[in-house]
Amino acid sequence: MNVVTALKTRKSVRSYTEKPLNEEVIHTILDAARHAPSGVNMQPWEVAVVTGETKRRLDEALGGAFREGVAASMAYDYYPKIWEEPFKSRRKACGLQMYGALGISRDDKGRQAEQWAANFRAFDAPVVLFLFIDPSLGTGAFIDCGIFLQSVMLAATEQGVATCPQAALAEYADIVKTLLGIETGKVLVAGLAMGYEDQDAPVNGYRTPREAVEDFTSFYG
Numbered sequence: 566m567n568v569v570t571a572l573k574t575r576k577s578v579r580s581y582t583e584k585p586l587n588e589e590v591i592h593t594i595l596d597a598a599r600h601a602p603s604g605v606n607m608q609p610w611e612v613a614v615v616t617g618e619t620k621r622r623l624d625e626a627l628g629g630a631f632r633e634g635v636a637a638s639m640a641y642d643y644y645p646k647i648w649e650e651p652f653k654s655r656r657k658a659c660g661l662q663m664y665g666a667l668g669i670s671r672d673d674k675g676r677q678a679e680q681w682a683a684n685f686r687a688f689d690a691p692v693v694l695f696l697f698i699d700p701s702l703g704t705g706a707f708i709d710c711g712i713f714l715q716s717v718m719l720a721a722t723e724q725g726v727a728t729c730p731q732a733a734l735a736e737y738a739d740i741v742k743t744l745l746g747i748e749t750g751k752v753l754v755a756g757l758a759m760g761y762e763d764q765d766a767p768v769n770g771y772r773t774p775r776e777a778v779e780d781f782t783s784f785y786g
């Protein structure tokens with residue numbers, strides 16, 4: 566698969582089959598992604614691959630925290646506190662598209678919350694990957710992690726493996742770190758659901774739009 570095809574076919578998948586993802590495939594994906602560039606070749610990413618019984622316990626702990634309204638312990642603000650245009654409209658359209666695919670109406674807050682809760686089980690994917698960085702690093706390391714994350718997703722696409730990057734999985738960072746026995750100071754950047762797409766699931770049946778190049782680019786000179 567060439568890079569452009571991988572870029573264009575990758576999408577966020579929010580329902581997975583039960584087919585397990587074998588460790589060799591995960592290794593192949595990470596082995597490709599480790600070639601991602603980073604400032605002064607810092608390679609700040611630290612990856613935890615969670616499956617099986619550990620994932621089951623994590624799903625339970627995160628789901629419980631969400632249901633009980635436990636205060637988030639996210640290390641950074643991923644989203645703005647105040648949504649300005651055009652981001653506000655894009656965010657709304659993003660939600661409407663997903664709830665529309667699921668047949669969830671705008672007013673059905675109950676089913677919307679249920680769908681959001683699925684984040685905390687990584688949408689029942691067989692594998693979830695967590696990305697950490699060391700607290701000594703600057704904000705630039707987040708750029709490196711973003712590049713790494715996309716590299717993982719593109720390499721996964723080539724392997725026929727579906728993914729969904731998840732900021733939601735960094736919300737209860739303390740719970741994740743405690744359960745995995747990771748140093749409390751480490752910064753949890755994001756989670757990534759991984760597995761095989763359930764191609765019959767309505768939630769996977771739409772593609773999100775993008776702006777045209779001319780709409781976000783100015784050429785000088």
Ligand SMILES: Cc1cc2nc3c(=O)[nH]c(=O)nc-3n(C[C@H](O)[C@H](O)[C@H](O)COP(=O)(O)O)c2cc1C
Nearest residue numbers: 575576577659684729730731732733734755772773
């Ligand atoms: C860093 C990052 C965090 C995200 N967090 C979540 C999340 O917590 N839950 C979710 O359902 N989707 C999440 N997404 C997926 C976006 O909603 C999705 O990428 C966007 O709507 C574009 O759709 P596409 O990935 O299908 O192209 C995240 C994406 C990125 C890049």
